[in-house]
Amino acid sequence: MTWHYNCPECGSPMSVDWTRHKEETVCRKCRRRHYPPTPDEDHCAYISGQKWPPEMEQVVISRRGTICVVPGCFATYDTLILRKPISLGGRISVDNLLPACFRHSRERGERDYDEWARELAEQSATSMPKESEDVSSLPKLPPWSAPEPTPEVVSCVQTIASGCHLNLRSVQPDKPVVVAPFLRGPVRRVVFDFEWEVLGGGDFEVALVAWPRGEEPGLEKYGSEDWDGLAAKKEIQVERDARGDGCVVLELPVSPAGRWKAAVLLRGSGDFRIKEFVLAGID
Ligand SMILES: [Zn+2]
Ligand SMILES: [Zn+2]
Structure with missing residues (x-):
């Protein structure tokens, strides 16, 4: 498991073995000594490997909460999902991980989360009762709303x-x-x-x-x-x-x-x- 980040001194891409991410190291580019950032310090730093370390999960949960991220689902999360899957260029970083329940993590499959959530919202909107049906006495519920798309460049x-x-x-x-x-x-x-x-x-x-x-x-x-x-x-x-x-x-x-x-x-x-x-x- 390798930890990829940008040197805090000069910004050059760096990588260290995850087991050594708490040890001081020397930048290959600027030769300055530094401690690699923790997942909490650099939300774009990422793991290359199969699974995120528990320390990273803690940071994701403290930012996103413990409830499944899918709108309308209030289940406690069972796992983390990648907002943008690795097959589409996503990375295992705090920025790209979301809490989800088992059901929704399975249903989502390998699709881009934002696209999938938009589809869910549309399906939910079209399955609402038609105006012609007698629903005038029922309170109007808003359809699921898709999550706000996150801008590509996240300000720090x-x-x-x-x-x-x-x-x-x-x-x-x-x-x-x-x-x-x-x-x-x-x-x-x-x-x-x-x-x-x-x-x-x-x-x-x-x-x-x-x-x-x-x-x-x-x-x-x-x-x-x-x-x-x-x-x-x-x-x-x-x-x-x-x-x-x-x-x-x-x-x-x-x-x-x-x-x-x-x-x-x-x-x-x-x-x-x-x-x-x-x-x-x-x-
Ligand atoms: Zn450097
Ligand atoms: Zn869910």
Whole structure:
């Protein structure tokens, strides 16, 4: 089983044996050392072999859910199917795998999923009762709708971290409440989208910082003149109990590529909490 991906440093096609995809390797083109991306980090990286590894299935399920992808079917998935079959040039990548129940994975056979789903939708529409039949008393149900076709060029959204039903509170101003690594790849901006709640009132600041691996910025310097790292922030002022949502976007410089870390700092005096959040990289 071979893992095919693009070098995170120079973008050249690379491949390693799957069993070694967590080990540092050297790019054949740019000679730079790097860790191959995981399936979660690169949705277009693919496996050549017969079957996807469990780690890849986990990523597909976390993105697509555990219910069969066929519209109108609410069965729990039994297997993954390839949206575009290998015979039509599809690959075993996170991007090309969908959860399906056994029945639908068998019925679909070797056809392109999008085409097949369109056929199903048309059949379902034509099998609806005709207008001439007395259905006026019945509520009108919409026919199955075919899934939105996915554009060929998928813009990059890399979920770096997320959480819900939380009570994230700052213990110390320089101790981040979220720290997560991410692979730079095509990521040009990091976005922190959050829901907050304040008990009482106060002035608060949610700061998003990021740095390339190995260049620790020294978070205790954040907010002082000595800080020279990347940061973006959102200020929130409230007078009494309140809740709301916010978003901080941090633009990254053009270089370097490779592995980065993002962190979120909460500052202010008073009881400020983050209840839900998504931290993502986008292009
Ligand atoms: Zn390279
Ligand atoms: Zn199904």
